[in-house]
Amino acid sequence: MEDIDVEELKERLDNKEQFVFLDVRETYEYEEDNLGAKNIPLAQLPNSLSELELNKEDEIIVHCRSGARSANAKAFLESKGYTKVRNVLGGIMAYRELEED
Template identity: 60%
Template sequence: MEDITTNELKERLANGEKPFIVDVREPHEYDEFNIGALNIPLGSLPQRLDELESHKNEEIILHCRSGARSGNAKAYLLQQGYPNVRNLLGGMLAWQA
């Protein structure tokens, strides 16, 4: 599935959509600034997959600070059979730019 730009996600949120978003940053990063996503740090993802199970066939949007960790998380979820995973390009740096 194609990755998503910050503009596309902001537009969808402004239109009232409620996509399932996962923030793979560390808790202290999440506490500093977040967009209301579920916080599952990248290193915890394998142990916390059960929290995503009910969303397995939905679109899941992943983000981190710059897009690198969420890119790794996307690759991992695709390997685990999640078909509709998208990475937020540029992460929170692009979001706040």
Template identity: 60%
Template structure:
């Protein structure tokens, strides 16, 4: 099940330790980010070892609009990750909400 920006903001505000991955490009991350681990979508297959330990943990993935993170979610699920959630609307929705 995916996650809304509102739910993500609430959990970040509570100080929850989240497995948050940003699959945008580095220049997008540099312009604006919410503290996630940056693994651009195109690099994800080569960097799975960095998140191997999270296979059965909740992983929240975001991008600019939710499209790339949706693809990343599908890919991770195909690799056996069991609890991957896409941040719906991505950083566009996050910024539009004024967070």
């Protein structure tokens, strides 16, 4: 699936649209600043797939700090049969820049 930019993410969050929202940053990063997503650090994702099993057919939007870890998470989830995974381009850094404008 096509990735998502922070403008579209913000619009969808503001409209309270339904999707699975996943943050793959480390716990300490999540605790410092989060957008309300479910936090599963990238390194723990392989052992935490059971938490996402019921969402295999749902749209999953993954973000991290800059978009690199979430791109890896997207590739991993797709390799496990998840077909509607989207990476947030630029991550939370780009999202916070958008909010400052």
